[in-house]
Amino acid sequence: xxxxxxxxxxxxxxxxxxxxxxxxxxxxxxxxxxxxxxxxxxxxxxxxxxxxxxxxxxxxxxxxxxxxxxxxxxxxxxxxxxxxxxxxxxxxxxxxxxxxxxxxxxxxxxxxxxxxxxxxxxxxxxxxxxxxxxxxxxxxxxxxxxxxxxxxxxxxxxxxxxxxxxxxxxxxxxxxxxxxxxxxxxxxxxxx
Amino acid sequence: xxxxxxxxxxxxxxxxxxxxxxxxxxxxxxxxxxxxxxxxxxxxxxxxxxxxxxxxxxxxxxxxxxxxxxxxxxxxxxxxxxxxxxxxxxxxxxxxxxxxxxxxxxxxxxxxxxxxxxxxxxxxxxxxxxxxxxxxxxx
Numbered sequence: 001x002x003x004x005x006x007x008x009x010x011x012x013x014x015x016x017x018x019x020x021x022x023x024x025x026x027x028x029x030x031x032x033x034x035x036x037x038x039x040x041x042x043x044x045x046x047x048x049x050x051x052x053x054x055x056x057x058x059x060x061x062x063x064x065x066x067x068x069x070x071x072x073x074x075x076x077x078x079x080x081x082x083x084x085x086x087x088x089x090x091x092x093x094x095x096x097x098x099x100x101x102x103x104x105x106x107x108x109x110x111x112x113x114x115x116x117x118x119x120x121x122x123x124x125x126x127x128x129x130x131x132x133x134x135x136x137x138x139x140x141x142x143x144x145x146x147x148x149x150x151x152x153x154x155x156x157x158x159x160x161x162x163x164x165x166x167x168x169x170x171x172x173x174x175x176x177x178x179x180x181x182x183x184x185x186x187x188x189x190x191x192x
Numbered sequence: 193x194x195x196x197x198x199x200x201x202x203x204x205x206x207x208x209x210x211x212x213x214x215x216x217x218x219x220x221x222x223x224x225x226x227x228x229x230x231x232x233x234x235x236x237x238x239x240x241x242x243x244x245x246x247x248x249x250x251x252x253x254x255x256x257x258x259x260x261x262x263x264x265x266x267x268x269x270x271x272x273x274x275x276x277x278x279x280x281x282x283x284x285x286x287x288x289x290x291x292x293x294x295x296x297x298x299x300x301x302x303x304x305x306x307x308x309x310x311x312x313x314x315x316x317x318x319x320x321x322x323x324x325x326x327x328x329x330x331x
Contacts, residue, residue: 021258028254036247050256053249057257058264128245146207147242153207164208172203179238 009073017064024064027073028057034074034149035081041144042085044133052088056081071158078149079159082141089137131181139174142167198225202232206239 004012004026012030015023035056043049059080060067067076132140145156146167153171157164201218204210210218221228297307304311 021261024261025254025258028257032253033246033248036249036253037245040247040249041245050249050253053253054257054260058260061261062264124241125245128241143242147239148245148247150243168204168207171207172200175203175235175238176199179234182238182241183234 010069013064013067013073024061031074031077035077037148038078038081038144039085041132041148042082042137042140043088044129048088052081052084055084075155075159078145078151082145082159086137086141127182131178134181135174135177139170142170143174143178146171198228199231202228203235206235
């Protein structure tokens with residue numbers, strides 16, 4: 001099989017458009033981790049997260065001929081991944097609302113992680129994940145893009161289609177909360 | 193934190209360029225306040241922890257995606273795009289319906305010469321009297 005790793009993104013897209021599967025597979029390998037950061041950051045390590053990750057690349061494959069390269073491929077994939085993740089979170093909320101009453105599902109900006117879950121957290125990754133999952137999706141998406149994916153504030157605003165001011169205020173509120181959650185988590189872990 | 197405004201300024205400094213005045217103010221407070229310095233340290237640690245996280249899907253992710261694409265290409269996934277199909281069917285029914293209504297209107301106009309309610313119901317030839325006798329007649 002031909003080695004495509006030396007080609008840049010646009011060259012690989014050109015090859016993939018001609019039906020060259022090896023070129024598309026190279027793009028998947030190249031961006032798998034970036035998409036994983038976004039999707040797993042948003043959804044946690046769940047079975048649906050893998051499915052959403054796959055769907056991100058399938059959507060890209062189906063729109064290969066529409067990709068104009070205005071933004072980088074990483075940003076394009078992140079935009080698909082974050083939108084699919086937000087839709088999945090909405091779907092989860094809808095399906096939970098079928099089983100629980102509305103006041104239980106009252107919109108919360110932040111949830112406190114379950115202390116028993118926290119005590120089971122063995123490493124930083126798990127602690128970070130639990131802290132992230134305690135944020136409401138609109139705050140989580142900003143944290144994932146800015147702090148995990150390392151996009152600039154402006155890029156984060158563009159991806160989420162929000163004003164930069166909104167991104168900054170959500171980020172500030174989320175960080176304050178994360179700081180206190182992580183403090184508690186680390187104290188709990190150290191005290192064990 | 194006593195002064196929330198200063199904490200906000202500190203957070204802002206991580207995400208966007210501060211004005212010269214803001215920068216000067218922040219530097220001054222940072223040099224004087226142990227509390228704010230400690231907050232800065234915590235925020236930097238928080239950001240460092242997040243940025244150093246590595247995430248990966250389960251092994252053979254690329255193969256799973258390619259399998260889905262193969263199925264898609266071979267037509268094994270029959271996508272039932274309900275909204276799209278509904279719109280397609282509706283479009284056909286709507287066009288036929290509009291055509292039928294137009295034909296009906298034209299034929300009424302040709303035969304009755306107007307679009308009055310009577311022309312539509314076909315009862316303009318009945319007067320009140322013959323309508324009563326019509327209704328009371330014994331069939």
